[in-house]
Amino acid sequence: MAATFVTLGADTAASTGTQITGGANTPSAWVQFTASLSISAKLLWIFARIEEGSAYIISVGTGAAGVEVARFRVVHGGQGAAGGGFTGPAFGPIPVDPAVFASGTRVVVRVEVDSVVAGSEAIDVTLLLCDTSLSELTSYAYNDYGITAGTDSKDTALDPGGTANAKSGTFVEISSSVAADAEWILFFFGNNANAAALTADWLVDIATGAAASEVVKIANLFLHTSTTSDYVQPACVIVPGDVFAGQRVSMDLQCTTIDATDRVISAAMLAISGSRAAGGDTIVSSIQSNVFSRPRWVEGGQF
Amino acid sequence: MAWFTIFDKRSGRAVSITSVLPETLDADLQVLDHGTLRPNLSVEMWDAAAQAYVPRPSKVFVDRVDDVLNDSRLALSKSLLEATALREVLAEILGRERFRSETAEKRI
Numbered sequence: 001m002a003a004t005f006v007t008l009g010a011d012t013a014a015s016t017g018t019q020i021t022g023g024a025n026t027p028s029a030w031v032q033f034t035a036s037l038s039i040s041a042k043l044l045w046i047f048a049r050i051e052e053g054s055a056y057i058i059s060v061g062t063g064a065a066g067v068e069v070a071r072f073r074v075v076h077g078g079q080g081a082a083g084g085g086f087t088g089p090a091f092g093p094i095p096v097d098p099a100v101f102a103s104g105t106r107v108v109v110r111v112e113v114d115s116v117v118a119g120s121e122a123i124d125v126t127l128l129l130c131d132t133s134l135s136e137l138t139s140y141a142y143n144d145y146g147i148t149a150g151t152d153s154k155d156t157a158l159d160p161g162g163t164a165n166a167k168s169g170t171f172v173e174i175s176s177s178v179a180a181d182a183e184w185i186l187f188f189f190g191n192n193a194n195a196a197a198l199t200a201d202w203l204v205d206i207a208t209g210a211a212a213s214e215v216v217k218i219a220n221l222f223l224h225t226s227t228t229s230d231y232v233q234p235a236c237v238i239v240p241g242d243v244f245a246g247q248r249v250s251m252d253l254q255c256t257t258i259d260a261t262d263r264v265i266s267a268a269m270l271a272i273s274g275s276r277a278a279g280g281d282t283i284v285s286s287i288q289s290n291v292f293s294r295p296r297w298v299e300g301g302q303f
Numbered sequence: 304m305a306w307f308t309i310f311d312k313r314s315g316r317a318v319s320i321t322s323v324l325p326e327t328l329d330a331d332l333q334v335l336d337h338g339t340l341r342p343n344l345s346v347e348m349w350d351a352a353a354q355a356y357v358p359r360p361s362k363v364f365v366d367r368v369d370d371v372l373n374d375s376r377l378a379l380s381k382s383l384l385e386a387t388a389l390r391e392v393l394a395e396i397l398g399r400e401r402f403r404s405e406t407a408e409k410r411i
Contacts, residue, residue, distance in 0.1 A: 157344035170317040170349065176304075177323075192345055196364060198404050211321035212309045212332055227407050248323055261362040262404055264344060 002243040003132035006041070008033040008107060010126050010220035015165045015201045015256045017049060017124035017222050022056060022113030024121070030061060030068045030108035033127055041101040041129035045092030045237070046109075047222035049124040049201060050076055056123060057112040058091070062105050070110075071100060088201075088224025090234035093134065101129065124201075126222040132240040135183045137274035143182075145175035145249070146268035155268035157192050160202065160255040171207055171214040171250035174269055178249055182241035182271035190266045191225055191232045198262040199226045202255045208247035216252075217243050223265065232265050241271055306337040308349070308356075315351030364402040368393045370409045 009018035020031050046058055059073040074091040101107070107129075113121045146156040161168035178185070187206065191197050202223040207214035218239070225232045255263045309319045312333045320342055324334065335355075342349075347356040368390050372379060383389060394401055400411050 153343060153345050159344045159348055161349075168317075171319045171321075172344070173319070173321045173323075176321075194362075195399075196362070196402050196404050196407070198407050210325040211307070211319035211323060212325055212328060214319065227403065227411070248321075250319065250321070257406075259404060259406060260348065260360045264359075266345070 003130050003240045004039050005218045005239070005243070006037070006039055006129045007218070007220045008127040008129070009109070010203055010222065011124075012203060012220065012254070013165060015203050015254050017047065017126040018109075019122050019124050020109060020111045021122045022054075022111035025112065025114060027057075027059060027110045027112045030065075030110045032065075033107045033109055035106050037101060037103055037105045037107055037129070039129060039131040040098040040103045041096055041131055042098050042133045043093040043130040043240070044096045044101065045090055045094070045128040046074055047088070047090050047126045047128065047234070048076070049088050049222070049224045054121070055114045058123075058125065059110050059112075060127070061108045061110070062100060063108070064106060068106075068108050071096070088222070088233035090237055092128070093130070093238060095133065096129075098131070124222075126220065128218070128221070130240060132242065134238070134240055136277040137183060137272070138277050139274040141179070141181075141273040142270060143179045143273065144268065144270045145178065152193065153266070154193075155188060155190055155266040157264055157266045158204075158251055158253055159264050160253045161263075162258050162260075164256060164258050165254055167203075167205065167252050167254045169252065171211070171252045173211070173248060173250045174267060175247075175249045175271075178241070178244045178247055178269075179271050179273045180246040181273040182245040183274055183276065184272040185239050185241040185244050186270040186272070187221075187237045187239070188268045188270070189223055189232045189235055189237075191230060192264045192266040194230065194261060194264070197225050197227060197230045198257050198259055200224070200255055200257045200262060202232075202253050202265060204251055204253040204267075207250050207252065208244060210248065211250075214250055214252075225265075241273075244271070304341075305339060306341040308335040308337065308342060309333070310335065310349075310351075310354060312354075315354045317349040317351070363405040365405055365407075367397050367401055367403055367409065367411075370403075 056076045061068040061070045063069045203220040205216045206218040207216045209215045310317045350357045
């Protein structure tokens with residue numbers, strides 16, 4: 001069965017996530033991301049748009065209102081000083097128990113912030129969940145798509161168009177046909193070599209299917225850049241590949257800015273194919289998909 | 304490899320940029336054949352009215368050295384404004400944040 005991806009918390013009216021105001025050195029109230037999860041998830045990613053210089057703990061929980069249970073938390077130790085930058089890290093893929101993140105489960109998020117910088121308590125969060133694990137492989141083959149060596153354009157440019165906060169309606173092909181036995185996919189994102197980017201957010205749809213009849217498989221992947229960092233984060237997102245195996249893959253997106261240069265980002269992908277180890281659907285843990293901000297994720301427990 | 308843009312004839316909106324044409328196409332859709340040259344959205348963008356790609360406008364950079372020197376609160380003399388050393392010092396301090404987008408805040 002091919003993987004199904006579910007995005008929670010995306011705000012398509014503003015090309016961002018769900019804003020949560022962190023409690024100052026104490027957890028905020030739980031914020032509901034879904035009342036009823038539509039899949040039984042085995043992997044979960046947290047995408048966060050983190051402002052200013054504070055440190056954050058983002059907790060993910062499940063359960064009914066008033067009796068939520070914290071399942072795990074991730075931490076971002078902060079970056080820069082006041083006004084020193086914004087980051088958009090992705091934490092994951094985090095293996096989760098499909099019996100806990102089961103279909104029908106209420107999923108919630110809360111945030112704690114050190115509150116060093118006034119006004120930086122609010123962050124924007126989305127969750128991506130998937131009902132398939134990453135497979136342990138016994139052989140490896142690599143195929144990349146959307147990459148052009150020997151030119152100034154190293155990857156494939158994506159243009160969200162001249163209307164803010166609305167998908168362009170144009171799917172740009174990244175691969176005409178991904179390897180039929182792809183098990184893992186790494187999606188790469190960049191700022192199209194923009195040396196002075198505006199602060200902006202993007203929601204990216206990743207689709208399969210023929211031209212003019214694309215079907216979105218991962219909706220509203222949450223990306224971010226800032227005037228101070230200039231680079232798009234997360235730069236790499238790792239997902240199970242079977243849903244893209246043998247398929248044409250394309251992307252459409254929306255952005256907060258309509259600046260003709262700053263709205264453009266770029267993307268490419270790497271497919272890893274191979275033979276599944278005995279047992280097949282083996283969870284591969286502790287994969288860290290953000291090469292820049294180096295977040296640390298903390299195993300569950302009481303917190 | 305051949306590249307195509309499929310667009311909606313009624314609205315002019317581009318629907319898909321592809322190297323593989325579908326077997327069938329809605330009557331409202333039309334195919335633009337680019338030969339082997341893939342549309343490069345880094346330097347060009349789709350114009351729905353023209354139903355063609357047009358050059359992407361060049362990015363306008365604003366020099367934060369000028370932001371500082373032209374700040375009305377400073378009211379710098381003409382000689383100071385033209386002082387090469389002052390510009391060099393400001394540029395050195397600003398480093399990679401010297402230039403900003405036209406619509407970006409002056410404040411870093």
